[in-house]
Amino acid sequence: MASPHPLDPASATELLQALALIQATYGPDVVLHWKTAGLEETPKHQLVPFLEAERAGKSIPAPDRLIFVMYYIKKTPRLFEAIVNLTTSQLDHHIELPREFHAPVDRVELNEAAATALADPRVKAEIERLELGPNSDVVVDPWDYGKDDENEQRRLTQIFFYTRNPKNNHPDSNHYAFPLSIMCIVDLVKMEVIKISHLPLGGDAVTSQTPGPRKVGAPIEPEYDHALQSFPPRTSLKPLQIVQPEGASFKVTGQLVEWEKWRFRVGFNWREGMTLHDLNFDGRSTFYRLSLSEMFVPYGDPRDPLHRKGAFDLGNVGAGYTANNLGLGCDCLGLIHYFDGAVIDANGNGVEKKNAICLHEEDAGIQYKHSNHRTGKATVVRKRQLILQTIITVAIYEYQFRWILQQTGDIEFETTATGILSTTPIDPDNTDKVPFGTRVGSGVLAPYHQHIFNLRIDPAIDGHLNSLSIVDSLPMAKDPVLNPYSTGYITEETIMQVSGTADADPFKARVFKMINPNVVNPVSLTPVGYKLLPIAGAPLFADKDSWHSRRSDFCDAAIWVTKYKDREYWCSGTYTNQSSGGHGIKSFVARQDNVANEDIVVWHSFAFTHNPRVEDFPIMPAESARVILKPNNFFNYNPTMDVPPSTQKFNQSVL
Amino acid sequence: MASPHPLDPASATELLQALALIQATYGPDVVLHWKTAGLEETPKHQLVPFLEAERAGKSIPAPDRLIFVMYYIKKTPRLFEAIVNLTTSQLDHHIELPREFHAPVDRVELNEAAATALADPRVKAEIERLELGPNSDVVVDPWDYGKDDENEQRRLTQIFFYTRNPKNNHPDSNHYAFPLSIMCIVDLVKMEVIKISHLPLGGDAVTSQTPGPRKVGAPIEPEYDHALQSFPPRTSLKPLQIVQPEGASFKVTGQLVEWEKWRFRVGFNWREGMTLHDLNFDGRSTFYRLSLSEMFVPYGDPRDPLHRKGAFDLGNVGAGYTANNLGLGCDCLGLIHYFDGAVIDANGNGVEKKNAICLHEEDAGIQYKHSNHRTGKATVVRKRQLILQTIITVAIYEYQFRWILQQTGDIEFETTATGILSTTPIDPDNTDKVPFGTRVGSGVLAPYHQHIFNLRIDPAIDGHLNSLSIVDSLPMAKDPVLNPYSTGYITEETIMQVSGTADADPFKARVFKMINPNVVNPVSLTPVGYKLLPIAGAPLFADKDSWHSRRSDFCDAAIWVTKYKDREYWCSGTYTNQSSGGHGIKSFVARQDNVANEDIVVWHSFAFTHNPRVEDFPIMPAESARVILKPNNFFNYNPTMDVPPSTQKFNQSVL
Incomplete structure (x- = not known):
């Protein structure tokens, strides 16, 4: 080899x-x-x-x-x-490592914890008291524990309880539609239940210490698995297929991908899953490394014992571990190339992650069009894009991460959330207004939550010495000569000098430019660069003093810039499980490094604020957002101008 | 008939x-x-x-x-x-109509004005002085005039001058790469040149009254028309085709479209182009009428005589007039149905607008996915969407407007800008920093500008009596019982009572809900509704006192709500050409109508702030944004659950 x-x-x-x-x-x-x-x-x-x-x-x-x-x-x-x-x-x-550091959870250990909980006599008694009736096997969901006690150093997991749909009691029934009112905590070293709690059943924090039998509620249709649904699949949809009669336009050699003017390498590891390296366009360096650095999913239901729900899905579990095997033709269409990965399991076996990343092309509409009204001539060029995709399953949720490379030199990172909502029970007869959750079935409450991502961008714009500038659009000052009718507007550019943060500001059309101050574009007469179009949105809503906030300091700002340092990949630190904070990106920027004309790293935090709708249950339609990296006075003209025009001969469309 | x-x-x-x-x-x-x-x-x-x-x-x-x-x-x-x-x-x-009202421009009249300008002896003398040399035919661009004088009531046009690429002097050469330093104003009633101006040639407002010969500059590659380029088209791209072997999933009867659970009508008129009417999902009413109400394109280059550039592309021209004939297979792929429209020309002839709107399906990735880690079973459903598309050419720019209907009940409005930048000359030897424009070629300046759209949404959520609520996500107040660890967050909902405005606020994850307060969702126990996910962004940067601002008052806020009134479709008034303002949406909301539980109309303004990049020239890669209307506790569960799972048999993908 x-x-x-x-x-x-x-x-x-x-x-x-x-x-x-x-x-x-x-x-x-x-x-x-x-x-x-x-x-x-x-x-x-x-x-x-x-x-x-x-x-x-x-x-x-x-x-x-x-x-x-x-x-x-x-x-x-x-x-x-x-x-x-x-x-x-x-x-x-x-x-x-010191005792306050905890490694990620693993499936072997969580399965053992689940069995421990179900075998515990006190847990059994609690379940008994719920009088679930026949055809109602109990299913449990172990969660990474979170943090609520400065002095807690034990390795713990918290376990939530559900029952299967009594109509089928099937292993693939959607038990999240049937939440139970108990939970417990398991010590993972001693492997024993150390606490059982009852969940609140109203819109307030009141819990009963001796809850009676479960009041049965359920969604109108709880099943997402077609085989278990109460109605047949629709037959209205006709097939739509992608045909590439001459093959794909990409070339893959090991982990090296060449497509159109792009050349880069695909990486994989247990934590980030897919990574991209050494991205070159038309022989010019653009980015050294691109990856999702972390994601944090804090829940808005504040009530004890639900307050700890807040998962670091990369640091606590690992996007490589949870990467799906992307089955042919179901997760994407057309001509597909797969990359495999490898991880280890808890017992020290090697585990091949087959088809963990897929690569395919898509047609994405019109790249550009113009009709000359003087001659009637229309020029249309279609937009072909290259997609690198991975999908992870973190217990309930599926996340689809896609790097989309464009013929224009644009790079987009799309993140999509789908899967099943985390649910908690609510008395079916209760009609209180619940300001932190949505009823998605009778007796089923889906708490509000956020998915907060951080994208790590290591630019190498025509070389490794780069700067980050904040570019705002602003009204131009009134001026009788230069701006006589007060119609002018301008941009203002501020170069970040020292490691630190910046916020998004859509009202100033703010963009962030990674520039190489040492290379001037001969056309614009400005430094060559790429701009980052950030996703502007809600910050973490949990209080600044909360454990949620202390542990995820990357959520404090949309943009962070640091000077590159080896091994500095994780914006909430290497050890996020049951973490206390203090080892994340705030500690990186605290070095106060010079970041102007240096080897810099740019980190972009962005959030989905997910206040569930009834329509998100029993399974959530995918929701996406894209971060865009766009050449900005990097090239000397539109680099897609030599893409051939769109013709019916090539496209074979049908009336 | x-x-x-x-x-x-x-x-x-x-x-x-x-x-x-x-x-x-x-x-x-x-x-x-x-x-x-x-x-x-x-x-x-x-x-x-x-x-x-x-x-x-x-x-x-x-x-x-x-x-x-x-x-x-x-x-x-x-x-x-x-x-x-x-x-x-x-x-x-x-x-x-009173004399301050002006109808839209038309091509016949503008062509006559162009000929008038080119035949004018003073214009000829100015062109002579530029010493353009051989193979340099002059090409002119008439623009709607704009407004800069309270007392000006004449019907006018302003005309900018360019020359063809001397390398080919071809009618399809991209003359915008060769801007000339003169412009003139033509009276459209008298059809005569009334003023000639010189354009500034530096980064400031200085103009010469007796400019010398044109200094020749040019982009490195000025041509977007493949036949005129200095390089051959690339050959790296292999065909990618959409095949629908069993036909399309939609049914069209005249203007009536039925697809999946949707049923609606497609309209067309000279001004808005495509409109959608009477949209029903699964037999339930959702929207009465959807349309783009207006768009305004103000320029940031403040210098006289460039300060007037600011076009109302719907009111001054008409999206029906400028609708492209969407040639088979070049503007979209797959199985395509076309709708025609009709307009009149200036001489009173009927003009068929063939293929003005197209309808097709697209596969848009994953609708939802979940893998049950307990059983290994993965459920994947793909997302099919229905697209209604129209593309307009407004002299330089192409706009693609797409209504995208989803199986989920979502409706998305995507607007895309492509085409050619409006350019103005700059001395090729000048190296001043220009804060309101980008050099896109030697001697070619592309001024900053905005494209500001307004979408008119006439909801009929389970009936015509609806309300608009502003929904914010906010940290929950500290509370030792309900929020003991300060992790909670909630939503707050404010129902608009009187016609008025609201701003977007991404930092509160703000959404706008159109609800029917008379119909309660039996699952969520809240009124049925649709939420509008606004595009939050820069407002109009021109000063509030400027003519730009006075004429486009819809740019003052992201959201406007009015009580429905017949014939109230245009947010800048019916007559936008050379308008003075005062007849737009501010006058509609000034009625102070009750809008709670009334027949309401919601208007959403959003902007592209386009500060050109070198890469946007000689032709601009498409840039898009989407407004999303999403059922929010309208259905009782995810309405796509009966869409069959994604299978390789159906999709026919290839390794």
Whole structure:
């Protein structure tokens, strides 16, 4: 096998090699609880010369191949991290972490916790008291625990209870339509139930310590699985297929993708899932690395014990772990290329993530059009785009992440939420106004919540020394000579000098420009750049003093800029599970680095504020938002002008 | 021929019938200069009973068929409007308008003005002085005049000058890459040049009264027409085709469209182009009428004589007049149905607008997905959408307007801008910073500008009595019992009582809900409704005292709500050309009507702030934005749940 490119994801073989080297330091008798492992990316000062030599067609030795690993000593709270050097078979780094740090959850451990809860006699008694009746198996949902106590250092999970649809009691029935009024907390080290709580059943925080039998309610149609629905599927929809008779326009060589004027590498790791590297357009460098850095999903239902619901889906679980196998033709259409990934499981097995990323082309309407009314001649060019897609399932929710590359040099990051709402019970007879949730069925309350994302953008606009400028559009001052009719407006540009933050401001049409101050565009006479069109929206609504806020400091501003530092990828820190905050992006900007004409990283936080509708249940129609990176006086003219015109011969449309 | 449905657009025959009835009042010797004619829609109190009877399968007499007409007495400033009743062959309304009102421009008149300018000896002398050299035919761009003088009542046009690319001197060469430094004003009644001005050639307002020969500059590649470019088209792109082997899923009967659970009518008129009427989903009323009400394109280059550039593209020209013939397979893919329209020309001829609107389906990715990690079962349903599209060319710019109907009950309005930037010359040797424009070629400045749209939404959510509420998401007050960890957030809803305005506020995740307070959703226990997700953005940057602002008062707020009034369709008034303001939406809301539980109209203003990039030239890659109308506790559950799952058999994708 050829030696991997430094940016190739770690293979299962490499991950197992790293685990073996760590296990060897303990001998065979110590059982380790493996948490995560993945490529430790090459430090930039080593990788850049390698990539430059590669581009120049020269061969220089590959940097050492490194693997990052997290593990516990089994059944203990002792957490370690290591960087294993596969080239030298050494551990370059190996430390035990302080007790307040917690590794991500894993499915093996959560399943064990679920079984523990269901076997607990006190839990059984509580379920008994609900008198669920026949055909009503109990199903549980373990959640990452969150944080509500400064001194709590135990490794915990919180478990919510549901029952299956009594009409079918089927394993695929949508139990979220049948929430129960109890929950419990499980200690993951001792693997025992340490607390049982009752949930509030009205619009207020009142709970009963001795709740009676469950009052039965349900949505009118609770099932999203077609096989279980009370009506047949509609037959009105005719097939629509994508045909590419001459094949795809992209070329894939390992992890290297070439399409139109783009050339880049696709990465994968346990945490971010898909990453993009070394993006070049027409031979010019644009971005060094693009990835989703973190996402946080805090819930607005404030009532104890629901107040802890707030998940870091990347740091607490991992977008690589939860990546779906994208089945052919169901998640996208047309000619599809798949990339695989690899992770490890808790028992130290390698797990292939087949089809974790897919690549395909889409037609996205009109790229440009103009009709010359003088001659009647119309020029139409269609817009072809390249999509890299991954879909993750984080227990209830599905997130679709798509990097969309355009022939124009634009890069778009689209994030889509679908899946099932997290629900909590409400007395079916209660009619109180609930200001923090929506009834989505009789007896079913779906609390308001936010999905807050952070996109990490490492620009390399014609090189690594870049600046970030804030560009506002503003009315022009009144001036009898220059602005005699007060119609003028202008832009004002402020270059950020020191690491820090900026807010979005749609009312000033604010954009953020990543520029290379050392390269002037010969046409505009301004520095070459890319602009970031941010998603302006609601910040985190939880109070600034709340644990939600302290743990997710990236939610404090739409834009953050830092000076590049190796291993600084995670805007809420490396260890987000049960975290107390303080290790996130605020600590990065606190260095007060110079960021003008430096190797900078730009971080963009944006939110979906999801106040559920009845129509979002039993399964939520996808909602999307796009962040756009757009060349801004980077090229000398529209780079799609040589795309051939749209013709009926090529498109084969039908009347 | 069957008698038309009251919502059918006026046919060319009907328009000519109306013109003949007007001409008859003058006799054959008075020559009329026809401006516009189109269906005068049936008053709502007559149309609603007709539509209700139709839905109930009853037949009641159709209301009278009315045509609205505007015309001048030729070569005079005398402007008239009339409503011609074709059923009775009477003129129901016929008045002469005061002299400050001006009808839209028309191509016949502008072509005459262009010829007048080019034939004018003083203009010829100015062109001579520029010493353009061989192969440099002059091309002119007449613009609607705008407004800068309270007392100016003459009908005027302003004309900007360009030259063809000397490399080809071809009629389809992109003359906007070769702007000249002169412009003139033509009186359209006298048809004579009344003023010639020189344009500023630096970054300031200085102009020379005796400019010397033109300094030659040009973009690196000025041509968007492939036949004229200096490079061949790329060959990297393989065909991508849409195949619908069993046909389309929609059914069209005249102007009536049925698709999935939707049923609605497509209208067309000279001014708005495409309109949608009587939209029903699964037998329930949602919207009575949807249309683009107006768009205003003010320019930020403040310098005299460029300060007047600010076009009302609907009121001054008409989206029906400028609608493109959407050629098969070039403007959209797949199975396409076309709707035609009809307008009149200045000489009173009927003009068929063939293929002015197209209808097709698109696959838009994933409608919803969920994987049950307990069983491994994934449910994926794809998202099919129905698109109604029209594309207009307003001299330089192309606008694509798309109504997108979803299986979920969502309705989206997408507006896209492409085409050619309006340019003005700048001395190629000048390197001043220009804060209100971008150099897009040597000697070519593209001024900043805005495209400000207003969407008119006439809701009929389960009936005509509706309210508009402003819904904000807000942190919940601290409360030791209900919000013990300060994590809560809530929504607050304010119902608008009196006609007025509201602003967008993305930082509160603000949405606007059109609700029917008389119909409660049995699941959510709240009124049924649709929410409007506004486009939050920059307001008009021109000063509040400027003519730009006074004429486009709809730009003052994102949301306006009025009580429905017949014939109130245009948010800047019926007569926008050379308008002084005062007849727009501010005058509608000034009635201070009650708008709670009334027949209301909601108007949404949104802007593209377009500060050109070099990449937008010589032709601008399409930029889009979408307004979304989304059922919000209107249905009892996700209405797409019976859409069959996505299967490879249906989709036929390829590895």
